[in-house]
Amino acid sequence: AGTVTHDFEVSWIYANPDGSQNRPVMGINGQWPIPTITATKGDRIIVNLKNSLGNESTSLHFHGLYMNGSTHMDGPIGVTQCEIPPGSSFTYNFTVNLIDQPGTYWYHSHQRGQYPDGLRAPLIVHDTDSPHKNLYDEEIVLSFSDWYHDLMNPLLAQFLSIANPSGAEPVPDSSLLNETRDLSVKVEPGKTYLVRMVNMGAFAAQYVWFEDHTMQIVEVDGIYTEPTDADMIYMTVAQRYSVLITTKNTSDANFAFVGSMDQDLFDTVPEGLNPNVTGWLVYNDANEKPAPKELQAFDPFDDYTLVPQDKEEIYDHVDQQITLDMKMDNLDDGENYAFFNDITYVAPKVPTLYTALSTGANATNPVIYGANTNQFILAENQVVEIVLNNDDPGKHPFHLHGHAFQVVYRSEEEAGFYDPNNHTAFPSTPMRRDTILVRPNGNIVLRFRSDNPGIWLFHCHIEWHVASGLIATIIESPLSLQSQLDGRIPANHLQACADAGTPTAGNAAGN
Numbered sequence: 001a002g003t004v005t006h007d008f009e010v011s012w013i014y015a016n017p018d019g020s021q022n023r024p025v026m027g028i029n030g031q032w033p034i035p036t037i038t039a040t041k042g043d044r045i046i047v048n049l050k051n052s053l054g055n056e057s058t059s060l061h062f063h064g065l066y067m068n069g070s071t072h073m074d075g076p077i078g079v080t081q082c083e084i085p086p087g088s089s090f091t092y093n094f095t096v097n098l099i100d101q102p103g104t105y106w107y108h109s110h111q112r113g114q115y116p117d118g119l120r121a122p123l124i125v126h127d128t129d130s131p132h133k134n135l136y137d138e139e140i141v142l143s144f145s146d147w148y149h150d151l152m153n154p155l156l157a158q159f160l161s162i163a164n165p166s167g168a169e170p171v172p173d174s175s176l177l178n179e180t181r182d183l184s185v186k187v188e189p190g191k192t193y194l195v196r197m198v199n200m201g202a203f204a205a206q207y208v209w210f211e212d213h214t215m216q217i218v219e220v221d222g223i224y225t226e227p228t229d230a231d232m233i234y235m236t237v238a239q240r241y242s243v244l245i246t247t248k249n250t251s252d253a254n255f256a257f258v259g260s261m262d263q264d265l266f267d268t269v270p271e272g273l274n275p276n277v278t279g280w281l282v283y284n285d286a287n288e289k290p291a292p293k294e295l296q297a298f299d300p301f302d303d304y305t306l307v308p309q310d311k312e313e314i315y316d317h318v319d320q321q322i323t324l325d326m327k328m329d330n331l332d333d334g335e336n337y338a339f340f341n342d343i344t345y346v347a348p349k350v351p352t353l354y355t356a357l358s359t360g361a362n363a364t365n366p367v368i369y370g371a372n373t374n375q376f377i378l379a380e381n382q383v384v385e386i387v388l389n390n391d392d393p394g395k396h397p398f399h400l401h402g403h404a405f406q407v408v409y410r411s412e413e414e415a416g417f418y419d420p421n422n423h424t425a426f427p428s429t430p431m432r433r434d435t436i437l438v439r440p441n442g443n444i445v446l447r448f449r450s451d452n453p454g455i456w457l458f459h460c461h462i463e464w465h466v467a468s469g470l471i472a473t474i475i476e477s478p479l480s481l482q483s484q485l486d487g488r489i490p491a492n493h494l495q496a497c498a499d500a501g502t503p504t505a506g507n508a509a510g511n
């Protein structure tokens with residue numbers, strides 16, 4: 001295995017990715033879009049991050065990587081590290097698992113509300129043992145995302161204000177493909193391409209299709225799947241798919257492919273919003289790039305039916321259960337909040353990891369983590385079940401850090417709360433992934449094994465809902481975590497904490 005090292009200096013620069021107006025974006029080393037990180041499984045990744053934004057703190061999260069033994073490199077501020085204030089630096093240093101972490105990931109800021117300002121890019125882990133490696137000739141990486149003309153800070157202020165009692169989320173102004181609206185992908189006839197797709201958006205799920213070409217799904221969120229054909233994929237924010245696409249045998253025509261934002265998510269659809277972004281498979285530069293055909297019906301592939309290539313069987317005995325009832329409400333004071341079990345997440349004063357490391361045997365007592373972190377302590381090597389009941393008429397994409405989970409059940413919309421005595425049969429080899437959609441007023445049931453000591457967030461990946469508190473904290477095997485990290489806050493954390501003035505000791509409430 002090798003080492004992949006990057007020196008990243010984050011600063012504001014100007015960009016105009018949808019051709020409407022220049023706006024500030026978060027670039028790296030004076031460039032935007034920021035670089036894709038490419039590694040091979042088993043590699044060490046080192047990112048020397050310097051914050052030159054001048055006005056905002058930052059951090060990076062490597063979405064989907066399990067970070068075994070490296071929870072302190074996972075990135076969320078107030079959870080596994082202090083914020084990295086302007087002028088300060090932090091080094092991320094971890095290895096990508098050798099056995100079980102090939103595929104398509106991404107990295108993004110995990111400071112509140114920040115990645116939609118541009119601090120987001122794919123992270124690809126190559127695998128010389130891929131079961132699909134003989135099935136394709138070349139790779140293509142595509143990112144899809146919604147795009148706002150305004151900066152996140154003013155949008156967040158408006159979204160969270162008492163002037164927005166319905167909690168209506170800001171609607172994107174447009175959407176981007178590889179951070180542009182003018183993407184041509186050169187292809188050759190008679191070849192097969194592995195197309196890796198990531199939704200890096202803040203809010204909008206995307207319907208994705210390639211005109212007159214079939215997608216064969218071979219990976220979701222880093223998990224290889226039995227090859228499965230799909231004409232259209234529904235990709236929530238933070239989800240990834242790899243698909244095989246075989247090109248035509250002639251280069252007579254070029255073909256459009258489309259990402260179409262799911263407008264059901266928007267409370268109101270502004271006049272003139274174009275929900276689509278179009279790219280082209282270009283067989284021949286001399287030919288026209290046709291406009292996509294108008295679609296009447298959206299009938300995406302159901303990811304719940306996917307089967308993982310390793311055919312891992314369902315965990316049929318559950319040791320520990322977490323039930324999360326989620327809702328959104330303005331509590332009649334005008335401001336909109338999001339809740340798990342009636343609690344809106346508020347980040348603790350001392351990052352949760354430091355509390356776990358510094359409290360000895362008390363680390364298994366949930367009380368020390370504060371009253372507003374929706375904390376759950378997991379014992380080691382248990383089969384854990386998360387039941388999530390969506391008591392809200394919206395769609396929500398939920399993400400768990402540190403694990404992929406089996407999706408053992410997903411109800412239709414309006415099914416209400418999960419009833420263990422009344423549901424369709426569970427699949428025997430459920431799909432695994434790290435981000436899953438729960439339908440409006442529906443429910444999902446997820447299972448995983450607690451084999452990765454660490455502090456892992458579970459949250460809705462819609463960035464507006466992160467800001468309104470739709471977050472739980474999983475405190476997994478805290479005593480093993482203490483021995484893994486020698487019961488000490490890792491030394492490279494202390495400088496950022498000192499620069500930020502964040503306490504690293506005391507209980508979670510900062511007392």
Ligand code: C2O
Pocket residue numbers: 061063076108110238399401457459461
């Ligand atoms: Cu993309 Cu908390 O994660």
